[in-house]
Structure formats: C-alpha cells, structure tokens
Amino acid sequence: MISAKLPKIFYGGDYNPEQWPEAVWAEDVKLMREAGVNLVSVGIFSWARLQPNERTYDWGWFDRVLDLLAANGILACVATATASPPAWMSTKYPDVLAVDAEGKPYYPGARQHYSPCSPTYRRLAAALVTRMAKRYAKHPALAAWHINNEYGCHMSECHGEASTRAWRGWLKNRYGTLEALNAAWGTAFWSQHYYSWEEILTPRRAPYHPNPTQQVDFKRFMSDAFLELCTMERDILRAATPEVPITTNFMGFFKPLDHWRWAREIDFTAWDSYPDPATGHAAEAAAACGHDLTRSLKKERPFVLMEQVTSQVNWRPTNLLKRPGVMRLWSLQAVARGADGVMFFQWRASQGGAEKFHGAMVPHGGTAESRVWREVKALGADLARLEPVVGSRIQARVAITVDWNAWWGVELDSRPGRINYAATVAEFHRYFFERNIAVDFVHPGADLGDYDLVVAPALYLLAKNDAVNLEKFVARGGVLFTTYFSGVADENDRIVLGGYPGYLRRVLGLWVEEWSPMMEGETNRVRFAKTTAKDGVKGPTRVATCSHWCEVVHLEGARALATFAEDFFAGGPALTANAFGQGAAYYLATKLDAPELARVLDGVCARAKVGPVMASVPKDVEVSLRERDGARFLFLMNHGAKAARVRLAGVGAGAGAKFAGVDLLTGERVGRAVTVAALGVRVIEVGT
Numbered sequence: 001m002i003s004a005k006l007p008k009i010f011y012g013g014d015y016n017p018e019q020w021p022e023a024v025w026a027e028d029v030k031l032m033r034e035a036g037v038n039l040v041s042v043g044i045f046s047w048a049r050l051q052p053n054e055r056t057y058d059w060g061w062f063d064r065v066l067d068l069l070a071a072n073g074i075l076a077c078v079a080t081a082t083a084s085p086p087a088w089m090s091t092k093y094p095d096v097l098a099v100d101a102e103g104k105p106y107y108p109g110a111r112q113h114y115s116p117c118s119p120t121y122r123r124l125a126a127a128l129v130t131r132m133a134k135r136y137a138k139h140p141a142l143a144a145w146h147i148n149n150e151y152g153c154h155m156s157e158c159h160g161e162a163s164t165r166a167w168r169g170w171l172k173n174r175y176g177t178l179e180a181l182n183a184a185w186g187t188a189f190w191s192q193h194y195y196s197w198e199e200i201l202t203p204r205r206a207p208y209h210p211n212p213t214q215q216v217d218f219k220r221f222m223s224d225a226f227l228e229l230c231t232m233e234r235d236i237l238r239a240a241t242p243e244v245p246i247t248t249n250f251m252g253f254f255k256p257l258d259h260w261r262w263a264r265e266i267d268f269t270a271w272d273s274y275p276d277p278a279t280g281h282a283a284e285a286a287a288a289c290g291h292d293l294t295r296s297l298k299k300e301r302p303f304v305l306m307e308q309v310t311s312q313v314n315w316r317p318t319n320l321l322k323r324p325g326v327m328r329l330w331s332l333q334a335v336a337r338g339a340d341g342v343m344f345f346q347w348r349a350s351q352g353g354a355e356k357f358h359g360a361m362v363p364h365g366g367t368a369e370s371r372v373w374r375e376v377k378a379l380g381a382d383l384a385r386l387e388p389v390v391g392s393r394i395q396a397r398v399a400i401t402v403d404w405n406a407w408w409g410v411e412l413d414s415r416p417g418r419i420n421y422a423a424t425v426a427e428f429h430r431y432f433f434e435r436n437i438a439v440d441f442v443h444p445g446a447d448l449g450d451y452d453l454v455v456a457p458a459l460y461l462l463a464k465n466d467a468v469n470l471e472k473f474v475a476r477g478g479v480l481f482t483t484y485f486s487g488v489a490d491e492n493d494r495i496v497l498g499g500y501p502g503y504l505r506r507v508l509g510l511w512v513e514e515w516s517p518m519m520e521g522e523t524n525r526v527r528f529a530k531t532t533a534k535d536g537v538k539g540p541t542r543v544a545t546c547s548h549w550c551e552v553v554h555l556e557g558a559r560a561l562a563t564f565a566e567d568f569f570a571g572g573p574a575l576t577a578n579a580f581g582q583g584a585a586y587y588l589a590t591k592l593d594a595p596e597l598a599r600v601l602d603g604v605c606a607r608a609k610v611g612p613v614m615a616s617v618p619k620d621v622e623v624s625l626r627e628r629d630g631a632r633f634l635f636l637m638n639h640g641a642k643a644a645r646v647r648l649a650g651v652g653a654g655a656g657a658k659f660a661g662v663d664l665l666t667g668e669r670v671g672r673a674v675t676v677a678a679l680g681v682r683v684i685e686v687g688t
C-alpha cells in the first residue's frame with residue numbers, strides 16, 4: 001500500500017485552483033465528490049503565486065485550498081512547486097537560467113527554464129520547500145508529496161557556468177585524478193589530453209563528434225544533477241514528515257534520467273502516460289511497456305499512474321481523442337499492470353495558457369451534457385470497486401534488461417549504425433505483452449533470482465560486473481537471450497578488446513569478428529535448421545527475412561540454430577544457443593521481423609519454462625494477474641472492437657488452474673468462460 005491514509009486506488013488529477021476564482025473551488029470539490037475523486041495533486045505550478053518576491057510568501061490561498069479539500073474528505077498529493085520558477089527570480093538572478101550547448105540561455109515564459117546546478121535556484125527552492133513542509137506537515141489533507149514535475153522533460157542539459165563547475169566536481173569525484181580521466185576518456189585521441197580540470201568543458205557545440213566518453217559521462221552527470229535537486233527536496237520533506245510517502249513523476253522510457261538511480265531515492269514511483277490513440281494497438285502496447293517499467297523500478301510497492309488525459313492532448317501535431325470507453329480501458333490497464341492510482345492531467349480544463357486544448361476531467365462545456373464527465377464519474381465508481389486489489393503484486397518470471405548507460409552509449413554519434421535503444425527494448429516487450437506473459441524490467445546488474453528468462457537487447461555498453469552477473473544467472477540455470485552489438489564497450493565506452501561481445505563471450509560461446517548495419521529497406525535471409533523442443537526453438541527448416549544488422553560470428557562452443565543465407569555473411573551463424581552451467585544463452589546477430597522473432601522467442605520461453613497465465617486467449621485480449629496473500633485478481637481487457645469469449649483455464653505449469661470467481665466490477669459470479677465486451681474489462685477475484 002502506498003499510503004496508510006488512503007488504502008484505496010488513488011483517483012484524481014492535477015488540480016490547479018490558482019487558475020480560477022475562489023468561487024469555482026466550491027464547485028470543484030462538489031464535482032470531485034460526485035466523481036469519486038479521493039486525491040488531487042496541488043501546487044505543481046504554483047511557485048509564482050506562493051512567492052510573489054524573494055521576501056514574501058503567500059500561503060493564505062493555498063491554506064484555503066487544502067482546508068477545503070480536507071473538509072470534503074479529499075486528500076492531497078502536495079507538490080513542491082519547484083518546476084517553474086517565477087519570472088522575478090531570473091530577472092533578479094540571471095544565473096538561474098539554463099544554458100544550451102551553443103551557450104544560449106533558456107528564458108522564462110514557458111516552464112522549466114532553470115539550471116539544475118544554479119546555487120540560487122537551489123537556495124530558493126530549498127527555502128520554499130522548507131516552509132511548505134513545515135506549514136503543511138500536520139495538515140489533514142496531506143497524503144503524499146510530489147516533488148517538482150517531470151524532471152528534465154523540456155530541458156535536460158545545462159552548459160552554464162554553475163553547471164560546468166559542478167560537472168568538474170562530479171568528474172573529480174568519479175576519477176580522482178586527471179590521469180584516470182584522461183585514460184578513461186581516451187584523450188590520447190585527437191590531442192584531447194587535459195592538463196588541468198579547468199580545461200574541461202561540458203560537451204558543447206564542436207566542429208565534429210565530441211569525445212564519446214565525455215558525452216556519456218555528461219549524461220550521467222546531468223541525470224545526477226537533477227537527482228540532487230530531487231533528493232535535496234526529499235530530505236527537507238522527510239525531515240518534516242517521515243511518514244508521508246514521497247514521489248516525483250517519471251515519463252516511462254525517458255532517456256535523460258537514469259531511472260534505476262532515481263527510483264531508489266523516492267518512496268513510490270509514478271509516471272505520466274500519453275499513448276497516441278492514432279497508433280492503434282501499438283498505443284496499448286506502449287502504455288503497457290511504460291507501466292511495466294514504472295512498476296519494475298520499485299518492485300516492492302505499487303506505482304501510480306500520475307497523469308494521463310481523459311480525451312486528447314494538445315502537444316502532438318494532430319491530437320486524436322480517446323473514443324468512448326478507451327479512457328476506462330486504458331486506466332484499468334494501468335491497474336492491471338500494477339498501479340494503485342489512476343490520475344489525470346488535469347482536473348479542470350484551463351481557460352487560458354498553453355494547455356487550454358488539453359483534455360481534463362471537467363471539460364470547458366461543464367459537466368451536464370459531457371461524455372467525458374460521464375466516463376470520469378463511471379471510472380471513479382469502477383476504481384472504488386477495485387479496492388480489494390490495493391497492494392497486490394505481479395509475479396513475473398521473465399525480465400528484460402534496461403540500462404541507461406547502454407542507451408546513452410549506443411545512440412551516440414560515431415557508431416557503426418543507428419540502433420534505437422528504446423524501440424528495440426519495446427519490440428521485445430511487445431512479444432511478451434502480446435503473449436500475455438508477465439514481464440519485468442531489470443538492470444543487468446540486479447539480483448536476477450526471481451527470473452527464469454532474461455532478455456538483454458542491445459546491451460552495447462556493459463560494465464564487467466554486470467556481464468558477470470548475467471553469466472552467473474545462466475550458470476545457475478537461467479536462460480539469457482541477447483542480441484547484436486551487445487557487450488562491445490565497457491562502462492567508459494572503451495572497446496573490450498580481444499573479440500566482441502567482450503565479457504559476454506564466454507557465456508555465449510562465440511565471438512563476433514565484424515558487423516555491418518544494413519541500409520533502410522535492405523534485407524538478408526536467415527535459414528533455420530530443423531530443430532526439436534530440445535533445441536529450444538522447435539520447427540522445420542525455414543527461411544526468414546532479416547534486416548538492420550548482420551554480424552560475422554565464430555562459434556566457440558555455441559551451436560548455430562540459424563545461419564545467414566545471402567551475401568558475404570552466407571553460412572555464418574545468425575542465431576546461436578550455448579549450454580552454459582545449468583542454463584543456456586542465446587545470441588541473435590540480426591533483426592528478425594516481429595512474427596519470426598515471436599517464433600524464436602516461443603522456443604526460448606519453452607526452454608525457460610515460462611508462459612502466459614492462461615491458454616488460448618482471443619487476440620486483442622490482454623491478461624494480467626495480481627496477487628496478494630493468497631488472493632488473486634485476474635484482469636481481462638479487450639482492446640478489440642468485438643466482444644470476446646475467454647475460457648478461464650490455466651496453462652503450462654498452471655494447467656488445471658481455474659479462474660472462477662467474482663467479477664469485482666459487476667459483482668457477477670463467473671465460471672468456466674466469460675465474455676468480455678469490446679473495450680470491456682473484467683476483474684475477477686479468483687476463488688471467491
């Protein structure tokens with residue numbers, strides 16, 4: 001459970017009362033009650049209203065908002081308001097402004113223009129948060145703290161003076177000596193040797209590729225610099241209210257922040273999910289991927305879907321709305337995948353400002369005739385019925401590795417070809433999503449004891465310890481599946497010499513001599529040998545198309561399950577399996593299209609003995625199981641346009657398992673099979 005004060009599914013949204021006359025607030029709380037709202041995030045962009053100048057704070061209106069909420073039984077996730085500094089601040093102290101790689105400042109007038117390293121920003125943010133924490137520590141409405149907002153979202157790099165100074169400090173801390181830095185960065189190349197710390201700059205506008213290790217380190221540094229802001233605020237809040245849980249809202253696969261480092265500093269994870277309705281079924285796959293990541297970042301506690309939209313956003317070139325029923329379906333999908341909170345941006349649609357065309361729980365036209373409002377109210381009622389689910393967890397036996405260092409490294413300039421890291425990870429996630437196999441994300445260095453199968457796509461940059469961790473996982477009986485261009489460089493983006501994939505060479509039983517990316521539209525073919533279940537990939541001889549990347553692989557104990565059929569690569573291994581210790585390690589030296597990859601992964605899952613909860617689920621029906629103290633909650637979500645009939649029968653190790661029970665949403669008792677309406681959801685408490 002996230003908060004003992006609110007043992008329910010959180011339901012509400014960003015509430016920005018400062019945009020409205022106080023007369024509207026009374027209507028707000030009345031409508032919140034009508035919709036079943038139990039929590040709102042307040043104050044996210046309130047700094048200018050809370051502090052008119054450096055010496056004056058204006059808490060009166062904020063007191064009244066919190067009092068009003070408390071009087072109406074609505075709790076608050078109180079935001080620290082530090083995401084958008086007031087204009088007076090940069091007028092008085094221009095050093096708070098962030099500076100881009102060309103040396104140009106970001107000016108106020110939008111939001112998030114501050115430099116994370118500005119001592120002035122830090123001082124004023126700390127002063128605000130200290131007062132806020134003290135003032136509201138005992139307020140009955142306070143249920144959680146929301147630090148800042150979407151750190152790094154619009155501005156994730158600062159090259160100003162304070163940032164450059166802090167960067168040098170960070171480097172001293174990492175390397176200790178200039179010799180160590182010069183060695184790690186490979187500054188013997190292009191006459192880049194540094195003789196004093198003052199010579200070192202952030203990677204700014206340069207005539208050609210800046211030093212790659214400097215670039216990777218700068219990403220690490222910036223992620224840490226923003227994190228320092230977050231922990232600074234957290235420490236102030238924690239000192240005032242040790243029992244109140246603290247979060248900040250993430251954005252799923254967001255490249256600038258190393259989320260593994262971040263998640264351990266907060267009490268519960270939260271994210272903002274805006275899948276594009278224009279992308280069809282890819283939208284729910286993308287949302288599932290973000291939910292699984294946010295849940296995995298802090299496995300021990302449920303997460304919160306902190307923001308989504310009721311209808312349409314305003315920041316894409318074309319902003320399709322969610323059709324009737326989709327908002328409910330996607331909200332319950334978040335719960336199905338581990339969320340204990342469903343929130344929106346925002347409560348009431350703004351009249352002015354840059355987000356007035358962004359959907360909200362209360363639309364411009366009011367509530368009476370509004371489809372959105374009807375759906376908002378119905379969702380509140382549904383979530384109240386799901387109270388028994390609170391605190392339950394998802395038990396995955398499969399994990400996909402995600403490492404921000406690998407992401408930063410693989411997408412730099414000066415690589416052999418383009419690899420889109422997040423898209424590659426998402427392709428693998430989609431297989432498990434479509435097969436309804438529960439999947440977590442993990443850091444490659446994490447404890448892998450919970451898993452039977454670990455998929456490690458494009459782990460280009462891989463620290464030795466992490467490679468050893470993966471090797472141990474296999475030695476102890478795990479199944480590892482990794483892909484081309486993995487293990488190539490160490491954590492300093494220096495090639496691991498002696499044959500790729502470096503420290504993974506032994507566990508994979510092969511080495512890679514060279515590679516070639518393929519041009520857009522170019523293909524090769526892969527010939528699969530006839531295989532049996534024993535090989536992990538069962539099937540007759542077949543030929544499939546591959547694209548994107550080809551490698552020259554030499555076997556050192558591994559067996560080729562498939563070979564390239566064309567070009568200079570013909571006859572060389574394209575897919576290999578290596579028995580290692582008690583387990584097995586697979587290597588895919590190219591990119592297969594989705595159906596072919598699915599066939600391969602079917603075999604790998606069979607080898608690892610992992611599978612879905614239930615057999616023969618109709619297409620477009622998503623299945624998820626949450627569990628707690630023997631209680632089990634089966635979620636069936638129909639993303640299709642037609643009603644689907646689902647047989648409630650277990651599969652694999654769970655064969656014979658029955659999922660009869662009570663549908664928490666309808667109270668209906670269901671037995672052997674159940675119909676899930678188009679865009680419908682069933683949440684069956686199994687065994688009741």
Ligand code: GLA
Binds near residue numbers: 149272358
């Ligand atoms: C983000 C921000 C919100 C708002 C929404 C709009 O998630 O956190 O303040 O701008 O986007 O979609």
